[in-house]
Amino acid sequence: MVDRHELIKKLAVKNESKVLLLVLDGIGDLPVDGKTPLMAAHTPNLDALAKKADLGQTVPVLQGITPGSGPGHLGLFGYDPLKYQIGRGILEALGGDVEVGKDDLVARANFATLEGNVIVDRRAGRPVTEVSSKAVEKLGEKIKEIDGVKISVYPGKEHRFVVKFTAPWLDERISDADPQKEGKEIAWSEALAPEAERTAEVVNKFLREVKEVLKGEPRMNFALLRGFSKHPVLPTFDEVYKMRAAAIATYPMYRGLAKLVGMNVVKTGTTISDEVETLKSIWSDYDFFFFHVKKTDSYGEDGNFEKKVHVIEEFDGLLPEILSLNPDVVAVTGDHSTPAKMKSHSWHPVPFMIKSDFSRFGLSDQFNEYECARGTLGNIMALDIIPLMMAHAMRLEKYGA
Amino acid sequence: MVDRHELIKKLAVKNESKVLLLVLDGIGDLPVDGKTPLMAAHTPNLDALAKKADLGQTVPVLQGITPGSGPGHLGLFGYDPLKYQIGRGILEALGGDVEVGKDDLVARANFATLEGNVIVDRRAGRPVTEVSSKAVEKLGEKIKEIDGVKISVYPGKEHRFVVKFTAPWLDERISDADPQKEGKEIAWSEALAPEAERTAEVVNKFLREVKEVLKGEPRMNFALLRGFSKHPVLPTFDEVYKMRAAAIATYPMYRGLAKLVGMNVVKTGTTISDEVETLKSIWSDYDFFFFHVKKTDSYGEDGNFEKKVHVIEEFDGLLPEILSLNPDVVAVTGDHSTPAKMKSHSWHPVPFMIKSDFSRFGLSDQFNEYECARGTLGNIMALDIIPLMMAHAMRLEKYGA
Numbered sequence: 057m058v059d060r061h062e063l064i065k066k067l068a069v070k071n072e073s074k075v076l077l078l079v080l081d082g083i084g085d086l087p088v089d090g091k092t093p094l095m096a097a098h099t100p101n102l103d104a105l106a107k108k109a110d111l112g113q114t115v116p117v118l119q120g121i122t123p124g125s126g127p128g129h130l131g132l133f134g135y136d137p138l139k140y141q142i143g144r145g146i147l148e149a150l151g152g153d154v155e156v157g158k159d160d161l162v163a164r165a166n167f168a169t170l171e172g173n174v175i176v177d178r179r180a181g182r183p184v185t186e187v188s189s190k191a192v193e194k195l196g197e198k199i200k201e202i203d204g205v206k207i208s209v210y211p212g213k214e215h216r217f218v219v220k221f222t223a224p225w226l227d228e229r230i231s232d233a234d235p236q237k238e239g240k241e242i243a244w245s246e247a248l249a250p251e252a253e254r255t256a257e258v259v260n261k262f263l264r265e266v267k268e269v270l271k272g273e274p275r276m277n278f279a280l281l282r283g284f285s286k287h288p289v290l291p292t293f294d295e296v297y298k299m300r301a302a303a304i305a306t307y308p309m310y311r312g313l314a315k316l317v318g319m320n321v322v323k324t325g326t327t328i329s330d331e332v333e334t335l336k337s338i339w340s341d342y343d344f345f346f347f348h349v350k351k352t353d354s355y356g357e358d359g360n361f362e363k364k365v366h367v368i369e370e371f372d373g374l375l376p377e378i379l380s381l382n383p384d385v386v387a388v389t390g391d392h393s394t395p396a397k398m399k400s401h402s403w404h405p406v407p408f409m410i411k412s413d414f415s416r417f418g419l420s421d422q423f424n425e426y427e428c429a430r431g432t433l434g435n436i437m438a439l440d441i442i443p444l445m446m447a448h449a450m451r452l453e454k455y456g457a
Numbered sequence: 458m459v460d461r462h463e464l465i466k467k468l469a470v471k472n473e474s475k476v477l478l479l480v481l482d483g484i485g486d487l488p489v490d491g492k493t494p495l496m497a498a499h500t501p502n503l504d505a506l507a508k509k510a511d512l513g514q515t516v517p518v519l520q521g522i523t524p525g526s527g528p529g530h531l532g533l534f535g536y537d538p539l540k541y542q543i544g545r546g547i548l549e550a551l552g553g554d555v556e557v558g559k560d561d562l563v564a565r566a567n568f569a570t571l572e573g574n575v576i577v578d579r580r581a582g583r584p585v586t587e588v589s590s591k592a593v594e595k596l597g598e599k600i601k602e603i604d605g606v607k608i609s610v611y612p613g614k615e616h617r618f619v620v621k622f623t624a625p626w627l628d629e630r631i632s633d634a635d636p637q638k639e640g641k642e643i644a645w646s647e648a649l650a651p652e653a654e655r656t657a658e659v660v661n662k663f664l665r666e667v668k669e670v671l672k673g674e675p676r677m678n679f680a681l682l683r684g685f686s687k688h689p690v691l692p693t694f695d696e697v698y699k700m701r702a703a704a705i706a707t708y709p710m711y712r713g714l715a716k717l718v719g720m721n722v723v724k725t726g727t728t729i730s731d732e733v734e735t736l737k738s739i740w741s742d743y744d745f746f747f748f749h750v751k752k753t754d755s756y757g758e759d760g761n762f763e764k765k766v767h768v769i770e771e772f773d774g775l776l777p778e779i780l781s782l783n784p785d786v787v788a789v790t791g792d793h794s795t796p797a798k799m800k801s802h803s804w805h806p807v808p809f810m811i812k813s814d815f816s817r818f819g820l821s822d823q824f825n826e827y828e829c830a831r832g833t834l835g836n837i838m839a840l841d842i843i844p845l846m847m848a849h850a851m852r853l854e855k856y857g858a
Contacts, residue, residue: 121856
């Protein structure tokens with residue numbers, strides 16, 4: 057079995073084409089009173105694009121599998137989410153805009169409440185972020201280095217924060233320092249491979265220092281660490297696809313995921329309109345553009361059907377400005393479905409369309425779940441998206457003679 | 458590449474949901490005068506379910522591959538039929554309701570006619586079952602043990618029967634004791650691995666005894682043995698999916714296949730109505746229910762379009778009673794197509810629908826081959842069915858963060 061990336065790498069050629077991937081996070085949905093948000097929204101521009109595009113629906117990982125944002129985006133970027141797995145610590149760090157380099161080992165941390173040697177509250181009573189940030193700051197001031205390993209701490213939401221250990225010899229094969237259940241004793245980290253023993257030792261020394269620094273605190277007097285992970289080794293986007301890629305995203309998690317595959321993350325603002333301005337300003341500098349809209353997913357997670365509709369309409373209103381850049385290939389899709397009625401990510405296939413001068417089109421004049429289910433492309437895997445976009449951009453040579 | 462079962466095992470969680478898989482064996486068909494049996498049948502209840510369900514069509518193994526009942530059902534149960542192969546001997550034994558344990562080695566046997574040392578008729582003139590059963594009985598009385606190996610024989614249809622050898626050291630790596638063609642000499646079984654030499658020896662001693670016992674018979678005076686197989690080692694349904702599974706089937710082959718994957722086979726009667734009663738009686742005891750209707754396939758094999766239509770209507774009439782149990786997830790499909798005009802299993806995709814509170818539905822109001830081809834799900838693999846059902850039952854956690 058040929059590795060997909062090896063195949064693409066062999067066939068990829070450079071040219072002047074502009075390739076644009078528009079991701080509406082969590083766009084797929086379920087009908088409420090017969091309409092999904094994409095159907096309820098007034099979307100003349102998406103629909104006009106659909107008229108000229110090939111429609112299909114993508115399966116993010118496998119049928120029935122609900123992806124997190126990590127696997128969802130890896131799939132969109134053409135990296136098999138079952139082959140490349142991103143550790144929890146890394147995702148938490150990316151979400152917190154924490155830079156992770158090759159010498160770094162990161163972990164998700166919780167403040168917890170300790171009584172004697174027993175964890176009585178794994179979330180330390182869910183402190184508000186302003187309060188927990190102070191405690192993180194205190195840890196940062198008091199604990200800077202252990203056995204030659206640089207220690208950095210970063211605040212997160214409520215009881216959560218990120219710990220970064222920096223030294224070239226750190227090894228991620230250590231167990232979580234988290235008993236998982238309340239009423240249990242401290243779980244010290246253990247090496248899962250002989251090479252990781254020094255790392256586990258440093259982590260445990262860190263935990264003892266945390267305990268010492270926070271001993272006056274009534275509730276946030278200890279920490280739990282899990283998901284230890286180093287920066288994963290992924291072939292870069294440019295190396296595999298021969299496209300200089302830029303990422304535009306308002307949320308750190310998605311900037312981080314783009315950076316993981318070697319995209320250039322461009323500074324942008326907080327609105328879709330800001331993102332469009334950014335896209336315009338860098339249009340001449342790159343070949344491939346990953347443009348991420350977060351709020352479709354956020355409102356899906358909130359169960360807010362109406363606001364999801366509004367974000368879709370807001371995006372639709374900006375689409376002509378985006379398309380006026382004249383991309384050679386443009387695709388619109390999501391990383392997964394986030395049905396408002398489920399208030400969570402789901403496994404349902406995701407609407408997808410791709411438009412170029414070489415689209416077959418002709419079956420649909422609307423962009424929604426049902427038209428995509430019956431589109432010219434049928435079911436495809438998320439992994440197929442980048443090869444399809446490259447093909448439409450004439451960036452893939454013929455395979456074999 | 459992650460193994461599917463390993464992935465599902467990691468993501469599977471238990472809950473109180475009831476998951477029901479209704480299998481109409483060989484349901485897929487081809488049109489005669491523009492209608493398939495599913496279209497010709499009056500099916501108000503299947504159609505009402507289709508209105509609320511996601512439709513698609515399943516590919517049993519690979520496009521173009523016609524599955525036997527073994528691979529067909531392994532696929533339905535989520536076991537890759539290209540990875541897990543069930544020996545012929547085992548299938549024959551299961552079809553004959555023969556219990557197969559871990560110390561058993563089973564083989565399909567034919568009565569044959571021997572002249573001197575030459576096989577002149579591989580089916581001994583196709584004796585009627587009543588006659589061949591007598592000969593099996595005689596063998597059972599005369600041959601009970603060889604070199605410490607227990608011998609059991611079981612009657613089958615016409616010239617066929619099953620031989621079971623029982624000893625802990627038996628090895629299935631032996632060649633068929635069957636020359637395959639008439640006019641050839643006896644083919645003695647040969648060891649295909651050094652560890653299997655004793656086994657081949659026992660098989661050949663058995664054949665000599667058969668020849669001795671049957672020497673007075675005019676036609677059924679010898680036996681051919683093939684498809685030697687032991688009980689395959691499969692991960693159990695419960696272990697992989699964390700669902701307690703019950704199987705309801707009127708035919709031994711399907712009970713046997715369900716037992717192979719560790720389902721609990723429940724005693725039932727001979728009609729679909731009996732099966733519904735059984736389902737009702739065990740509804741509170743299990744999480745997952747495999748409900749098998751055989752006759753759709755039987756009439757397909759007979760080329761009897763009309764009777765296939767009637768079985769579909771009979772099932773449709775009982776569907777409300779089944780659905781009154783309120784399954785959280787219900788799927789209707791087949792293990793393969795058995796087009797009446799082909800009188801055999803075929804490779805054609807199989808109609809499939811799945812209904813839960815999380816169905817996208819909305820495209821179809823009938824359950825048949827054409828609506829399924831244009832359904833919300835598109836083409837899926839039979840292997841996708843169980844993960845999809847688990848997803849709809851909220852029994853799979855999110856993959857990655």
